[in-house]
Amino acid sequence: MEYTVQKLASLAGVSTRTLRYYDEIGLLKPARVNSSGYRIYGQAEVNRLQQILFYRELDIGLDKIKNIVTAPTFDETKALKEHMQELIAKREQLDVLIANVEKSIASTEGRIEMSDQEKFKGFKKKMVEENEKKYGKEARDLYGDDAVDQSNAKLMNMSQEDYEKVTNLEEEVKETLAKAFATGDPAGELAQKAADLHKQWLCFYWKEYSKEAHAGLAQMYVADERFTAYYDKEQPGTAEFLRDAILIYTK
Amino acid sequence: MEYTVQKLASLAGVSTRTLRYYDEIGLLKPARVNSSGYRIYGQAEVNRLQQILFYRELDIGLDKIKNIVTAPTFDETKALKEHMQELIAKREQLDVLIANVEKSIASTEGRIEMSDQEKFKGFKKKMVEENEKKYGKEARDLYGDDAVDQSNAKLMNMSQEDYEKVTNLEEEVKETLAKAFATGDPAGELAQKAADLHKQWLCFYWKEYSKEAHAGLAQMYVADERFTAYYDKEQPGTAEFLRDAILIYTK
DNA sequence: TCTTGACCTTCACGCAACGTCAACGTTTAT
DNA sequence: ATAAACGTTGACGTTGCGTGAAGGTCAAGA
Incomplete structure (x- = not known):
């Protein structure tokens, strides 16, 4: 079956302009161009357009x-199977949003209260996405696909209370670590408490905890500037201090 | 709780530029501006931003x-309840897409065959949406909300076979109508057959059929240029002829 | 044969919703 | 007091098309 622009456009539910644009940017070239300059699309192009629209659907x-x-x-x-995974993920995220709306209704009706953080649940997923776009590749190269996927998955599935717990834990780690850093002793009580808190925090993101992995992560903290920047923000050297504390803790 | 741009931005997962832009276009003005020109947002603005993001999610x-x-x-x-309805609709459409992907996988694996029309199922929804945007308001004014919603809903939930049936029916109506028009007799056998086919076609879009509604629709066909244009395309006067045939059919 | 109308073509400008500098003032923390 | 982090206002860039304008092509009917 052969299609002209209009035919293909109405088949696929896009505009003729879209098809010309896709030709222009080299995304979807017609099978051939007839003697009058008309674009003629064939079977392969139909299939390809379908693929394109699949991905377009994922923004x-x-x-x-x-x-x-x-x-x-x-x-x-x-590609199709991966695509389906993402569609399913998208649907799950929609579930989160729907739950959010339900809560919001209950909230405006005065039945429950919502924290400001809760109000933006389900939108956060977008941040995860953008993080993926920005750091995804690096992180995947660095830590491997599985680690990143699991971390993201856990972050997205996290319940409301968990989310609050984890942000609190993050604060606690930072505070304890600051105090411990002042003592200067990574083997001391405070430093070990910080390492323990860090383990607890980590358990929110990891499926299973192991001392080796924990120690490994500590090493990476120092190797990766994004992490050192985060921990050294208030006090340079904190990342290294945390690493030492964790290495002792996991021994 | 009071928020500066950055605070609110990171809370909601949007950029500071977005907040400034929303201020610029008057979509979300800060509660107040302090003496240095800093934007300060309050509780009301947090809630409003949430609402905005809800709607933004629906494009x-x-x-x-x-x-x-x-x-x-x-x-x-x-608004929230309506919003939830649309989210649910969106999720259902995702289900259609996911089904499509499953089929596509089976198709590339050679297990089944897909028609070109099938390949773009689930994308069709976009057409429905755009139709809504363009003609939605008019149509809603003209025929009432319920009719439009039901028609869209049925179109979106339509199974694959149904979709093929309905497009075939559409063709049949047009063909029979063309032949009937040649006879010039809206009470004749052919014209009445066309009216009957039209009823069957209609039944795909309507929850329940009534002669009155059918007759009413026939009147509208002539009143609404979009429909007359469609039916008069090949033969001017066809829309009126169809109306007459339906009026006799439904008497 | 000539015209009409629905197709097709290539520019080329317009638009939304921000991203992304630049250039500069403010606050905070050490 | 000096840097770092955060705030401000322009102003131009980007993506994915929409929307003409100005004009060729093609089948069908007068």
Whole structure:
């Protein structure tokens, strides 16, 4: 079956302008151009347009879609399966939002109270996404896919109380660590308490805890500037101090 | 609780630029501006930002959001409930897409075959949406909310076979109508067959059929240029002819 | 054969919703 | 008191098209 712009456009539910634009940016070239300059699309283009729309549905930029579908290693089945995972994730995130709306209704009706943080639950996912876009690749290179995925997954599934607990823990770690740093002794009581709090905090993000992994993470804290910057913010050297404390704690 | 731009931004997971932009376009003004020109947001603004993000999630334009949330008759609870309906609808549409992906996988694995039309299922929803944006208001004014909602809902929930049936029916109506028009007799056998087919077609979109509603729709066909344009495309006068045939059919 | 109308083409400007500098004032913490 | 972090207002850039304008193409009917 062959299609002109209009035919394909109405089949797929996009505008003719969109098809011309996709041609222009090299995302979807027609199978051939007839003697009068008309774009003629074939079966392969229909399939490809479908792929493109799949990815567009996930709010992926057209240039990235281009990279994905034009990649020589492009495995259609695999791409589709990944795609489905993301759709399912999107649906789960919608569930969070729906729960949020339900709560908001209860809240405006005065039945319950909502913290400001709760009010933006479900929107946070966007931040996770953007984080992925920015740091995703680095982090994946550094720590491996599984770690990143699990961390994200846990973050997204976290219940409201958990979220509050974890932010509180984060504060506690920082406070205890600051006090411990003042003592200068990573083997001291305070430093070990900080390491323990850090373990608890970590358990919110990790499926299973092991001393080796904890120690490994501590090493990475010092190797990765993003983490050192975070911990050294108030007191330079804190990241190293935390590493030492953890290394002792996990021995 | 009072928030500066950054505080509110990180709370809600948006950028500071976004907040400044929302201020600029009058969508979300800070509670006050301190002596140094800093924007200070209060509790009301937090709640309002939440509302805004809800609507933004539905891809509603900021100007429309502005109209919605600044409307003097703005009923928060009602808005939230409507909002939830749309989120649920969105999730259902995601289900359609997921089903589509599943089929696509089966198709690339050679287990089943997909028609070109099938390939774009789930994307069709966008067309419904855009139709809503363009004609929604008119149509709602003209036919009432319920009719439009039901029609959209049925269209979105339609199964694959139904979709094929309905497009076939549409063709059949057009063909029979063309032949009937040639006879010139709206009471004749062919014209009455066309009216009957039209009824069947209609039954795909209506929850319940009544002769009165069918007759009413026939009148509207002639009154609304969009419909007359559709039916008169091949043969001017066809819309009127169909109306007459339906009026006889429903008598 | 000529015209009409629905197609198709290529520019080219317009738009929303911000991102992203630049250039500069303010607050806070050490 | 000096830096670092945070705030401000322009102002131009970006993405993914929408929307003409100005004009070729093609089948069908007068």
